[in-house]
Amino acid sequence: xxxxxxxxxxxxxxxxxxxxxxxxxxxxxxxxxxxxxxxxxxxxxxxxxxxxxxxxxxxxxxxxxxxxxxxxxxxxxxxxxxxxxxxxxxxxxxxxxxxxxxxxxxxxxxxxxxxxxxxxxxxxxxxxxxxxxxxxxxxxxxxxxxxxxxx
Numbered sequence: 001x002x003x004x005x006x007x008x009x010x011x012x013x014x015x016x017x018x019x020x021x022x023x024x025x026x027x028x029x030x031x032x033x034x035x036x037x038x039x040x041x042x043x044x045x046x047x048x049x050x051x052x053x054x055x056x057x058x059x060x061x062x063x064x065x066x067x068x069x070x071x072x073x074x075x076x077x078x079x080x081x082x083x084x085x086x087x088x089x090x091x092x093x094x095x096x097x098x099x100x101x102x103x104x105x106x107x108x109x110x111x112x113x114x115x116x117x118x119x120x121x122x123x124x125x126x127x128x129x130x131x132x133x134x135x136x137x138x139x140x141x142x143x144x145x146x147x148x149x150x151x
Contacts, residue, residue, distance in 0.1 A: 004068045008033060009077030017064050024048045026064035027074060035075035035104045039133070046132030049105035050074050056112045075104035078111065087111060087149040096145035098136035105132045110146045119150055 001016040008031060015030050022041075027033040027050070036059050039045035043058040050059050051073040078085035084092065087110055097103040106129060113120060113128040120128070125146045126139070134142065 002065050004064050007071045009073055019065050021064050022060055023062040023064045023067055024059035027059060033074045033076055037101055037104055046105040047102055049108040051108055056108050075107055078107060090145040090149035094141050094145035094148060096137060096142040102132055102134040106142055114150055
């Protein structure tokens with residue numbers, strides 16, 4: 001076992017884990033951040049996307065021990081003081097989620113996009129979310145939600 005210390009959503013956590021434990025499993029099962037979804041376990045679907053030291057990352061492709069000392073934001077960390085983040089509110093308003101499985105990863109990806117490009121075109125939004133798979137929405141409602149949140 002190796003002790004890993006992480007700051008997740010502004011709070012520091014210290015826990016033991018096996019060296020081979022993925023960051024996704026560590027966040028979900030050891031720390032209780034169940035908004036980190038595990039889909040393909042190969043980094044292809046995007047459902048495990050989190051913000052790691054300010055940039056989006058696939059938690060299923062990282063080991064928890066690799067990110068010791070890092071700062072992480074999960075979907076649970078977007079809302080503050082009981083209020084949804086504007087992007088979360090926009091997803092709700094525009095029906096940018098259905099089953100919700102891809103939503104945490106979409107939100108993490110869109111948050112990074114809007115931080116880097118506060119006024120993206122629809123094509124830029126589509127390009128940004130192209131690495132996140134969604135089987136329910138057809139993507140248009142997600143694009144609408146990101147565009148509206150950018151305003």
